[in-house]
Amino acid sequence: MSKSSRLPLLRESLEPWCAAGVTGALRVLDPPGGVVYVVDGRIAYAETPVASGVERLLTASGRLPADAWRAAVTAGRAQHRIGPELVDAGLVTQAELESLGVIALHDAAFFLFDLVVSAHFEHRARHPVGHLRTLDLRSVCQEVDRRKRLLADAWPDAAIDTAAVLPQRRLRSQCVALTALQWEVVANADRRRSPIDLARLLGRDTFTVMLEVRRMARTGLVEPGRPGGSAAAESVATVRAKAAADMTTTALPIVQSARHARPEPAPDPPEQPAPPAGESFPHVPLPRRAIRQEPAPHPELAGMPDFRVSEQILTRLIAGLGAL
Amino acid sequence: MFFRGAGVLDIDDCLHRLMALQGVHGASLIDFPSGSVIGAAGRGPGSRDDTPADAVGMIHATMQTAAFATVGQPAHVEDIVITAGNGYHVMRLLSTEVEARLVLYVWLDRAVGNLVMAQRQLSVIAAQFSAN
Numbered sequence: 367m368s369k370s371s372r373l374p375l376l377r378e379s380l381e382p383w384c385a386a387g388v389t390g391a392l393r394v395l396d397p398p399g400g401v402v403y404v405v406d407g408r409i410a411y412a413e414t415p416v417a418s419g420v421e422r423l424l425t426a427s428g429r430l431p432a433d434a435w436r437a438a439v440t441a442g443r444a445q446h447r448i449g450p451e452l453v454d455a456g457l458v459t460q461a462e463l464e465s466l467g468v469i470a471l472h473d474a475a476f477f478l479f480d481l482v483v484s485a486h487f488e489h490r491a492r493h494p495v496g497h498l499r500t501l502d503l504r505s506v507c508q509e510v511d512r513r514k515r516l517l518a519d520a521w522p523d524a525a526i527d528t529a530a531v532l533p534q535r536r537l538r539s540q541c542v543a544l545t546a547l548q549w550e551v552v553a554n555a556d557r558r559r560s561p562i563d564l565a566r567l568l569g570r571d572t573f574t575v576m577l578e579v580r581r582m583a584r585t586g587l588v589e590p591g592r593p594g595g596s597a598a599a600e601s602v603a604t605v606r607a608k609a610a611a612d613m614t615t616t617a618l619p620i621v622q623s624a625r626h627a628r629p630e631p632a633p634d635p636p637e638q639p640a641p642p643a644g645e646s647f648p649h650v651p652l653p654r655r656a657i658r659q660e661p662a663p664h665p666e667l668a669g670m671p672d673f674r675v676s677e678q679i680l681t682r683l684i685a686g687l688g689a690l
Numbered sequence: 691m692f693f694r695g696a697g698v699l700d701i702d703d704c705l706h707r708l709m710a711l712q713g714v715h716g717a718s719l720i721d722f723p724s725g726s727v728i729g730a731a732g733r734g735p736g737s738r739d740d741t742p743a744d745a746v747g748m749i750h751a752t753m754q755t756a757a758f759a760t761v762g763q764p765a766h767v768e769d770i771v772i773t774a775g776n777g778y779h780v781m782r783l784l785s786t787e788v789e790a791r792l793v794l795y796v797w798l799d800r801a802v803g804n805l806v807m808a809q810r811q812l813s814v815i816a817a818q819f820s821a822n
Contacts, residue, residue: 460700461819465792468728469721499701499729509726516725547723574723 377479384503391491396483398601403493408500411493412474416598417572423466426569449496467498473571479510521580528603530591531555548578560594705731713802720793782812
């Protein structure tokens with residue numbers, strides 16, 4: 367795999383700005399969209415439509431009435447002091463607001479930091495909530511990695527995050543113990559909402575809800591249903607499928623299949639052909655039979671004689687097209 | 691230096707106050723459902739000379755168990771103390787109205803630390819943390 371030709375991850379794009387100690391915002395232009403705010407070279411805040419921001423954590427959870435938030439926005443937006451407005455009004459404490467800021471920052475970073483997206487840096491842009499706690503880029507990256515590990519350990523298939531949460535109608539065991547958050551999830555799962563939708567509804571951070579759902583799936587309390595139809599869930603699914611597809615074309619031996627992008631129920635995903643020619647192939651409307659016969663070159667993609675494989679695929683393609 | 695009221699108490703103030711306790715090794719504020727460290731001072735989770743994952747894991751395991759304790763039907767758990775070979779680990783659950791998700795954690799020395807003083811200070815900070 368050629369690292370030099372690869373586009374940088376968002377966390378890598380942040381490095382020079384943080385190293386230079388600047389203040390501004392890195393705006394993500396591709397879906398799912400989002401902004402990472404940097405203050406004096408430290409990460410101050412991050413937001414994306416698919417994660418829960420401070421506003422949702424405060425209002426959707428019932429901590430603050432929506433009117434109070436709107437009033438603070440009206441009063442403080444222009445001067446970047448929505449947060450201080452809330453604190454001055456005695457609605458939240460500074461410590462509470464800072465905590466929610468960090469929770470929201472980690473939640474958005476989880477979705478944004480490993481994306482390969484085009485981003486644009488705006489100098490001196492600040493978040494309207496105002497100054498909260500800033501974090502070191504490295505510690506945010508570590509937290510993102512820790513969260514990925516936790517999720518993978520709880521339940522390996524990421525598709526569960528965007529699928530409807532189906533609580534089991536009947537349990538085999540006599541009694542179950544749930545944490546308060548797990549209860550909230552089960553009580554609000556209407557068999558259509560995905561973990562991402564539930565997090566928005568409940569005003570919880572998305573990562574925690576995804577984690578609890580995966581844990582409950584592991585113990586057999588809930589199961590993943592059909593892909594959730596909401597905009598947020600679809601956005602995450604699309605971005606992940608694209609990331610998985612990008613990974614395959616750059617020949618990383620990633621196991622996660624891009625199942626959302628490809629509706630055909632291929633048990634042996636055809637998206638692992640020869641790496642160098644890979645970019646051109648998946649876009650051709652292939653006759654599926656021709657591909658299926660190809661034994662997937664699983665072991666050590668990088669070490670394979672790539673040319674030979676791509677030639678094989680070509681001949682099979684031509685043969686398949688001829689047969690049609 | 692001007693007077694800072696309860697409303698503007700920030701996370702660093704909380705941690706500084708805890709670090710002022712006698713025989714304290716470290717203090718941190720932890721988001722317990724996700725296990726992430728929001729702020730840390732001294733040694734312990736989130737600092738360089740300790741493995742944060744282990745300490746957070748310990749807190750998580752304890753909290754998970756404590757939440758299910760039914761002895762005498764406790765309405766809610768206020769704090770948890772673990773007496774260990776390397777000191778006292780005190781976890782104070784912050785119960786802001788809905789956001790009952792934050793935990794103040796203090797690691798005290800067995801010989802020098804004063805457990806009761808630490809618990810009192812934690813209560814004071816917890817009260818101010820979510821004071822309206």
